[in-house]
Amino acid sequence: MSFDNERQGASTVNRRKATMRDVAMLAGVSVKTVSRVVNDEPNVSEAVRAQVVSAIDRLGFEKNLMASSVRRSDGRTHSIGLLVPDISNPHWGRLTRKITDLLQERRYALLTGSNDRDSEIEEALLRAFTARQVDGLIIVPSVSETTSRQRQLIANIPTLYIDGLPRTGGADAVISDNEGGIRQAVEHLWKIGHVDIAYIGDEQFMSSARERSHGFREAMLERGVIPRPDRFILNIASQQSAREAAASLLGSDTPPTAVICGNNTAMLGVLHEVHARGEQDSVALIGFDDHEMASVVRPGITVIAQDEVALAQTIVDCLLRRLDESDSSHEGEIVRIPVSLICRGSGEIPPRSQAPL
Amino acid sequence: MSFDNERQGASTVNRRKATMRDVAMLAGVSVKTVSRVVNDEPNVSEAVRAQVVSAIDRLGFEKNLMASSVRRSDGRTHSIGLLVPDISNPHWGRLTRKITDLLQERRYALLTGSNDRDSEIEEALLRAFTARQVDGLIIVPSVSETTSRQRQLIANIPTLYIDGLPRTGGADAVISDNEGGIRQAVEHLWKIGHVDIAYIGDEQFMSSARERSHGFREAMLERGVIPRPDRFILNIASQQSAREAAASLLGSDTPPTAVICGNNTAMLGVLHEVHARGEQDSVALIGFDDHEMASVVRPGITVIAQDEVALAQTIVDCLLRRLDESDSSHEGEIVRIPVSLICRGSGEIPPRSQAPL
DNA sequence: TTGTACGCGTTATCAT
DNA sequence: ATGATAACGCGTACAA
Numbered sequence: 001m002s003f004d005n006e007r008q009g010a011s012t013v014n015r016r017k018a019t020m021r022d023v024a025m026l027a028g029v030s031v032k033t034v035s036r037v038v039n040d041e042p043n044v045s046e047a048v049r050a051q052v053v054s055a056i057d058r059l060g061f062e063k064n065l066m067a068s069s070v071r072r073s074d075g076r077t078h079s080i081g082l083l084v085p086d087i088s089n090p091h092w093g094r095l096t097r098k099i100t101d102l103l104q105e106r107r108y109a110l111l112t113g114s115n116d117r118d119s120e121i122e123e124a125l126l127r128a129f130t131a132r133q134v135d136g137l138i139i140v141p142s143v144s145e146t147t148s149r150q151r152q153l154i155a156n157i158p159t160l161y162i163d164g165l166p167r168t169g170g171a172d173a174v175i176s177d178n179e180g181g182i183r184q185a186v187e188h189l190w191k192i193g194h195v196d197i198a199y200i201g202d203e204q205f206m207s208s209a210r211e212r213s214h215g216f217r218e219a220m221l222e223r224g225v226i227p228r229p230d231r232f233i234l235n236i237a238s239q240q241s242a243r244e245a246a247a248s249l250l251g252s253d254t255p256p257t258a259v260i261c262g263n264n265t266a267m268l269g270v271l272h273e274v275h276a277r278g279e280q281d282s283v284a285l286i287g288f289d290d291h292e293m294a295s296v297v298r299p300g301i302t303v304i305a306q307d308e309v310a311l312a313q314t315i316v317d318c319l320l321r322r323l324d325e326s327d328s329s330h331e332g333e334i335v336r337i338p339v340s341l342i343c344r345g346s347g348e349i350p351p352r353s354q355a356p357l
Numbered sequence: 358m359s360f361d362n363e364r365q366g367a368s369t370v371n372r373r374k375a376t377m378r379d380v381a382m383l384a385g386v387s388v389k390t391v392s393r394v395v396n397d398e399p400n401v402s403e404a405v406r407a408q409v410v411s412a413i414d415r416l417g418f419e420k421n422l423m424a425s426s427v428r429r430s431d432g433r434t435h436s437i438g439l440l441v442p443d444i445s446n447p448h449w450g451r452l453t454r455k456i457t458d459l460l461q462e463r464r465y466a467l468l469t470g471s472n473d474r475d476s477e478i479e480e481a482l483l484r485a486f487t488a489r490q491v492d493g494l495i496i497v498p499s500v501s502e503t504t505s506r507q508r509q510l511i512a513n514i515p516t517l518y519i520d521g522l523p524r525t526g527g528a529d530a531v532i533s534d535n536e537g538g539i540r541q542a543v544e545h546l547w548k549i550g551h552v553d554i555a556y557i558g559d560e561q562f563m564s565s566a567r568e569r570s571h572g573f574r575e576a577m578l579e580r581g582v583i584p585r586p587d588r589f590i591l592n593i594a595s596q597q598s599a600r601e602a603a604a605s606l607l608g609s610d611t612p613p614t615a616v617i618c619g620n621n622t623a624m625l626g627v628l629h630e631v632h633a634r635g636e637q638d639s640v641a642l643i644g645f646d647d648h649e650m651a652s653v654v655r656p657g658i659t660v661i662a663q664d665e666v667a668l669a670q671t672i673v674d675c676l677l678r679r680l681d682e683s684d685s686s687h688e689g690e691i692v693r694i695p696v697s698l699i700c701r702g703s704g705e706i707p708p709r710s711q712a713p714l
Numbered sequence: 715t716t717g718t719a720c721g722c723g724t725t726a727t728c729a730t
Numbered sequence: 731a732t733g734a735t736a737a738c739g740c741g742t743a744c745a746a
Contacts, residue, residue: 017513019723030733035725043731060509065488066423066434067723071738077423079468079489086454090649093450097443097471104470104478109485111436112469113461114454121461128466131422132436152417156374272653292447293650296629376739387717392741400715424739427722 018059027055038063069133080319081111081129083122083139088114091264091289091306092140095162098312099138106320108135117203117237119143119150126153136319138162142206160319162311165207170332172322174315178208181304181339182215185260185286188302188341190223193351194258194284198231200245200270201262209234212262212288231256242269250277257351258284264291271301284349286341295344302347310337375416384412395420426490437676438468438486440479440496445471448621448646448663449497452519455669456495463677465492474560474594476500476507483510493676495519499563517676519668522564527689529679531672535565538661538696539572542617542643545659545698547580550708551615551641555588557602557627558619566591569619569645588613599626607634614708615641621648628658641706643698652701659704667694 020034027034029048036044037052044052055061069077080103084092092114100110111134113125122143129137130153137157141164151168159166161173182199189197199216202209213234220227230252233245242261246269249255261267267287274280280299287294287303294301314335322330341347377391384391386405393401394409401409412418426434437460441449449471457467468491470482479500486494487510494514498521508525516523518530539556546554556573559566570591577584587609590602599618603626606612618624624644631637637656644651644660651658671692679687698704 021723031724032726032733033731036732039725045731048731062484062488062510064427064490064723066490067427067738068725069738070421070424070427070740071723071725073726073738075738077489087444087457088447088451088454090445090447090450093447094445096469097445100444100470104481104485107485109468109489110470111466112453113457113467124461127419128461128464131419132434132466133421133423153419268649268653271650275653275655291650292625293628293648293654296625296632297650297654298632378739388740389717389742390715393716396741402715405715421739424722425741427724428739428741429722430742432722 017064018061019064020061022059023052023055023061026059027052075133076135077133078107079109079111079132079134081113081126081134081137083113083115083125083129083137085117085140085142086114087112089265090291091308094308095312098308099315102312102316106316115140115142117142119147123147123150123153126150130154130157136160136323138315138319140164141166158319158322160315160322162315163206163208165334166332170330172318172330172332173334174311174318175208175334175336176306176311176339177336178211178339179215179218181288181306181341182212182260182262183219184339184341185304185347186216186219186223188343188347189258189260189284189286192284192348195225195351196231196254196256197258197260198249198256199227199233199260199262200236200242200266201234202266203235203237209262216260236262236266236269239265239269239272242266243273244269246270246273250274250279250283255283258286258347258349261285261287263287264289267291267301267303271297280346281349282352284351285346290342294342299346299349300344302341302343302345304339305342306339307337374421375418376421377418379416380409380412380418383416384409432490433492434490435464436466436468436489436491438470438483438489438491438494440470440472440482440486440494442474442497442499443471444469446622447648448665451665452669455665456672459669459673463673472497472499474499476504480504480507480510483507487511487514493517493680495672495676497521498523515676515679517672517679519672520563520565522691523689527687529675529687529689530691531668531675532565532691532693533663533668533696534693535568535696536572536575538645538663538698539569539617539619540576541696541698542661542704543573543576543580545700545704546615546617546641546643549641549705552582552708553588553611553613554615554617555606555613556584556590556617556619557593557599557623558591559623560592560594566619573617593619593623593626596622596626596629599623600630601626603627603630607631607636607640612640615643615704615706618642618644620644621646624648624658624660628654637703638706639709641708642703647699651699656703656706657701659698659700659702661696662699663696664694 020031023034024031034052037049069075087093087096103110111129115122137159139161141161159171166173201213204210236242261270287301290303290305294303377388380391381388391409394406426432444450444453460467468486472479494516496518498518516528523530558570561567593599618627644658647660647662651660
């Protein structure tokens, strides 16, 4: 016959996590006292505190934040949900990195997801976040909140919108100066003689894309140019379609002398086509969002760069400030972060001398 | 005078989240029955189920996964922690994206963090994950588990190592065929006549970096070449230092005819220097890890590409399989994922014809 | 098939 | 300053 209970628990295996009760027993105090020490509450004598701290160390105790959340009156988990279009896009990757780091300093953990501009994926992710009781949300509103369902999901959660305007009133938003950036780009090209400038922009359901295309249109109109439809290409969502748009532009009898791209994906598509045609030194190009390789290619790529450090800092500040507020009678605040033009060559190519008719 | 209590609660604001109790009351059943419906347990009549589902819908009820975790015998939260060196590095960004998507399909949420190869940050992140009761961990072991403290932290959590060998026995790992990849690169260059090949590799405390540099050394030795120290540059951790190493290589009297880079950061640094010197068509270059712009620059960059789709799929499969196992008497399993050489031009540049002395 | 009683690890309340 | 007790929202065990 064999022993019904094999020797277990003798080694370090199978040792369940220590709880406040374990700590309390070892330290010879009540659970509440342990709780006080763990949460840095007052009214604990130094002697007892030391005793408890020692027990915590010996047992390797760690507070179960989930149990804490269940009991707390505010239900806080010290977790934040971050929802971006695509974390593998360099811009969102860098921003995510900076936001995580800043939140980590304040002991917040980050739940992340990419919605891929798909409403169903987005709803599933929001559901995953809310079911885990996140304290706050950072959302890029692409297709979000089109349904009342989604609005209801996050109704009671402090939400900060980034890169786009909230559809709901009363919410905060941190957004780059999209219109100003494109205006800078147009002005930059205009100064060196470009008149026939094309714009390739993203899907217009995103407010950031609308602001950028609007900036282009306005800047051109102010200079007396009414952008022709074939110079104002919108709703380009992939690198491939951007490349096709560029091919059509550059392959025409009267190609534009400069192209402005509304995001980094479009820029890559256009760049690909420009280099394939060997026209990298004859057509001016300005992209939106910086890129690791922007200074490696020849010529270097001139871009309108978002200030990712300022964005991340502002995003975290705004969200945490909102979390600290008890009242929700707060007016939605929209913070604009300036962008900057980084000149590397591709945007400084002069227009081809136009032979008079 | 104004009303002390403004109208509130009349609209959707201020309505706390519905609990199972609320659902139970509305449906006229017990809490346990609601629990059964929510968790798809058997033994609920269709009529009652429909009644409960309707109540859930009306109240917008969502299960509190944290409370669930506290009560469950296995403590599961359906959350996974992912720890990579730097999520803003394109390789890790893409891998994170794919892992998130696959886990999301199985209703798992992902907590993410970048350790930046810093042991303290890593410990803080592990602490953040374990305090939130993650069911499993996916870790890139750079400096991890150097302390017994860290080992203890994750002692009872199913952990899958990626990109590097676990220091602990019994753990699973999913790793690219690093050595084979570099061997392929050497063979590729050798075939077109390169003999003087340099290697620029990452910090050697990472097993993946060691495997790559080992692959280079062995492949060269097998071909009768003992790599000179100035052709075998290791512990390059930044783009800048990679560029400096390249400058030193290419600026010498007898520059190598080909360079292999051990990761994409080093590749960017080398590429920068090569293009700045205008030698992009005279020195062969092969990178490790693919890059968005690898096909945009001229010549296109030949790379040893990791199979990120297979990696992500295998990682998720392995981890979930391990989570499903009740016993922990499992031998550590190491899965190798093949890599592939993608030829785009830079790796197909022949050696400069060497003038005989 | 359905419900009751209890407990998870923690915090809130009120006592001492 | 410290502790006893209840409660959070839910799952488990078992009774009905």
